[in-house]
Amino acid sequence: xxxxxxxxxxxxxxxxxxxxxxxxxxxxxxxxxxxxxxxxxxxxxxxxxxxxxxxxxxxxxxxxxxxxxxxxxxxxxxxxxxxxxxxxxxxxxxxxxxxxxxxxxxxxxxxxxxxxxxxxxxxxxxxxxxxxxxxxxxxxxxxxxxxxxxxxxxxxxxxxxxxxxxxxxxxxxxxxxxxxxxxxxxxxxxxxxxxxxxxxxxxxxxxxxxxxxxxxxxxxxxxxxxxxxxxxxxxxxxxxxxxxxxxxxxxxxxxxxxxxxxxxxxxxxxxxxxxxxxxxxxxxxxxxxxxxxxxxxxxxxxxxxxxxxxxxxxxxxxxxxxxxxxxxxxxxxxxxxxxxxxxxxxxxxxxxxxxxxxxxxxxxxxxxxxxxxxxxxxxxxxxxxxxxxxxxxxxxx
Numbered sequence: 257x258x259x260x261x262x263x264x265x266x267x268x269x270x271x272x273x274x275x276x277x278x279x280x281x282x283x284x285x286x287x288x289x290x291x292x293x294x295x296x297x298x299x300x301x302x303x304x305x306x307x308x309x310x311x312x313x314x315x316x317x318x319x320x321x322x323x324x325x326x327x328x329x330x331x332x333x334x335x336x337x338x339x340x341x342x343x344x345x346x347x348x349x350x351x352x353x354x355x356x357x358x359x360x361x362x363x364x365x366x367x368x369x370x371x372x373x374x375x376x377x378x379x380x381x382x383x384x385x386x387x388x389x390x391x392x393x394x395x396x397x398x399x400x401x402x403x404x405x406x407x408x409x410x411x412x413x414x415x416x417x418x419x420x421x422x423x424x425x426x427x428x429x430x431x432x433x434x435x436x437x438x439x440x441x442x443x444x445x446x447x448x449x450x451x452x453x454x455x456x457x458x459x460x461x462x463x464x465x466x467x468x469x470x471x472x473x474x475x476x477x478x479x480x481x482x483x484x485x486x487x488x489x490x491x492x493x494x495x496x497x498x499x500x501x502x503x504x505x506x507x508x509x510x511x512x513x514x515x516x517x518x519x520x521x522x523x524x525x526x527x528x529x530x531x532x533x534x535x536x537x538x539x540x541x542x543x544x545x546x547x548x549x550x551x552x553x554x555x556x557x558x559x560x561x562x563x564x565x566x567x568x569x570x571x572x573x574x575x576x577x578x579x580x581x582x583x584x585x586x587x588x589x590x591x592x593x594x595x596x597x598x599x600x601x602x603x604x605x606x607x608x609x610x611x612x613x614x615x616x617x618x619x620x621x622x623x624x625x626x627x628x629x630x631x632x633x634x635x636x637x638x639x640x641x642x643x644x645x646x647x648x649x650x651x652x653x
Contacts, residue, residue, distance in 0.1 A: 367472070477548055
């Protein structure tokens with residue numbers, strides 16, 4: 257039976273080779289897509305030595321995966337790594353992976369607007385991997401959408417579109433590697449080519465030669481995480497006096513039995529979880545998604561400028577820059593809006609929330625155009641170190 261064609265050339269319609277609405281309706285979370293020339297003429301803004309240097313930073317999230325082919329043994333090390341680590345690495349069969357490179361390097365972050373057909377709060381990070389020839393992290397399955405952009409060198413990708421492909425893991429590796437992997441498709445990607453994979457597609461990438469791959473991954477909390485967080489959100493609003501009660505208790509037929517009446521009372525105690533309105537669910541979800549898998553801890557300045565001092569600096573030409581680790585989103589709540597920043601909600605008008613959620617720097621005119629609550633939020637964000645007055649966009653954290 258012929259395999260379905262899942263390859264397209266995007267030279268004229270980057271980055272997905274078609275209208276974004278068509279991509280979302282036909283491919284998003286439905287089927288993989290190999291996109292040739294997703295970024296025509298792409299040149300990596302990052303070099304392997306830059307990535308190695310970042311992996312030595314205390315605050316960076318980094319890993320090295322080494323494959324011993326003779327024994328088929330996989331080893332995993334976590335950073336930060338000493339500088340002398342990399343010159344001593346073997347010539348092949350290893351991979352360095354660094355998370356959140358878009359937070360550290362503004363040139364890598366400059367790729368994000370190409371994906372603005374997706375909600376920005378759904379995008380988690382751009383992970384960058386360097387692989388020596390033969391380097392890989394093994395065949396595996398991700399539970400989130402991912403765009404794999406080849407940035408430098410060549411990588412061979414194999415995937416399986418078999419709906420019955422086995423997904424059990426090996427028990428002899430720290431990584432969650434597939435015990436069996438039988439590919440249905442195989443390609444070699446060159447710089448500028450990109451592979452989109454929806455959740456649950458078994459795949460395996462191996463460097464043909466020394467290469468860099470940029471991995472744009474989505475935030476996809478599990479249902480279990482959402483339920484736990486929602487329960488905690490509701491619990492924080494319940495008074496200590498609200499407890500399980502049984503004023504209708506009848507004499508126990510068996511003192512050890514949890515009877516149907518007790519279960520009915522339990523349902524009443526938990527009824528609050530089922531009566532959340534859209535506004536409260538929005539508030540919970542906006543806060544949760546801007547806090548989820550937080551990439552780094554932000555520190556408040558030792559002395560934040562007052563509102564007058566901040567206004568003066570902006571009038572003199574400074575702009576407000578967002579800390580690259582901060583996460584923003586906004587939502588309409590009734591006729592107004594809420595801005596969500598790293599798990600905190602700020603009420604304000606729609607126009608103010610929309611402008612503050614945008615990552616572009618804010619100048620004096622922008623701040624003056626905010627409503628009163630928007631300006632109050634700005635002052636609070638500056639005091640927390642989430643926004644900072646400065647001159648040059650794209651600063652490092």
